[in-house]
Amino acid sequence: MGAKLERWIVGFGVAFIIAIFTLTAMQVIMRYGFGKTYFFTEELARYFLVWATLAGTAVETRRNGHIRIPIILERLPRGIRMIWIRLLDVFVLVLFVLLAWLGVKSMIFNHGQESSGMQMPLSIPFAAIPLFFALSAVFVVERLRRRHRGP
């Protein structure tokens, strides 16, 4: 299930990156080629950046790819290391659940406000926070279950 979910998130993340690339390139081409500027391109591209970042964050959580300093951890005795890694995973899980829950509250709060350019309800861009932190939490649970079952 985790792998399938990851593939879906990667698909969405790739679409967001393509959208950023297309919108920013279009902005330059339209300005210098046709003397036109669109009010929505910058704002939309910024929101895609947030969505792409959080989608990538969930993916890297599953791949265990986030930037970290593992040097001390790697030198711990195996038994202590395994306990410490599980403790860190549980702590990260608590943080993700907290951020997803706070994100839902923030999304509801921001629903009444509109973005300055496109007049879009701000709950739409803000939805990335609860969605992808919830998905990241799912991936941490998956990792904890895998570790519990053993190699």
Add this chain to the structure above:
Amino acid sequence: MSFTLAVFLGVFLLLMLGGMPIAWAMIGATVIWMLASGEVVFLAILPDRIFQGIDVFILMAIPLFILVGELLNTGRITERLVHVANQFFGWARGGLAQVNIGSSILFSGITGVALGDIAALGRIFIPSMVKHGYPSAYAAAVTASSSIIGPMVPPSLIVIIYGATTGVSIGALFAACILPGLFVGACQLALVRLQASRRGFHPVRADRSPRALMGSAGAAAVPLMIPVIILAGILGGLMTPTEAGSVAALYALVIALFFYRTLKVSDLFGVFSRTMGFSAKLLIIVGCGAVFSLVLAIENVPALLQSAIHGSDLSQASTLLVANLLLLLIGMFLDPTAAIILFAPILAGVAAEVGIDPVHFGVLMILNLNIGLLTPPLGICLFATEEIAGCGLGPLFRETLPFLLVSLAALVLVTYFPALSLWLPGQMGLL
């Protein structure tokens, strides 16, 4: 220092050095601080701070610059640049080591990340140098040491993060980093030349007739237009760094797909996917850094540091020395992105207080943190090249030491001769 600030910093260090991803260590320490200080009301703004930390126009340049590097790597255009560097730099003694450094200078205009340089060039140069009789630790040391030039010569992701964090002009920073970056490269080339005579490293054989050199320069001109587009676009005031990144990515896509035809449409999903993953790893630290800096601001850390500097009555020269030592220490433990997010706003403020030019200080911070990539205990570039060379960290560090000393000597000159950094942006009217 207040009790809650001590708890905050203690928890952050424990989590970060304990192996938790840096972004989550920042959030974890912040949540613990809120609980310890009774400021749980701030919990509600965590998602907004993360969102606002990422929702910054200039930061869009990061995935776009990474995309440029991915397109050129996957399209094997990097290998063409290596061939050109071979012809132009390989004639000297220690030719292959010189080519390695020369390629880093050429390639630096394309990726702007030290690890990107190692990933692309290390796998080409380390096996090749070993095949030509260089000790594997030396090959890894040259690759690791030259990779720190990349983030100095534009376009550089670190410069964008520094500019976005401190509000210093990115155009001015790009221009200011060029000469110090080239200077570090020149110092490393001179060191290799000295070592080559002593250790008997030979030049690389290649056709260096005027015709071959012209042909080679012509072939290199196509990919080397990328840094030109970016620099001319930004420094000429035609484009923002984000727009320059998108135009450069479009150019890289066109040359890789249609000019060289080394990139297939089927490769593109992987290119975009890797761009997303790498960007996310950097940008989530930026987003979580916005939360972390909120705590530092509430705890009044910038003002505390500034009053400490005032109280110590240090001269500008002494402040620069202390700043260098502090930054080297930070660079020994922290990834440059995280270090800039955490410390740049505070230290840049302190530097401005004692009259250090903000652009000059930006160059110093970036150079220091890059040198930190070569130092134990957390020299990421050393680990990355050791993984390719398999030479052991001990021998690798012994071979890296002369390069580290040369880079530190270059740092001293860049520190005390601000003109090295400020002359070029001054000439361009960017200061």
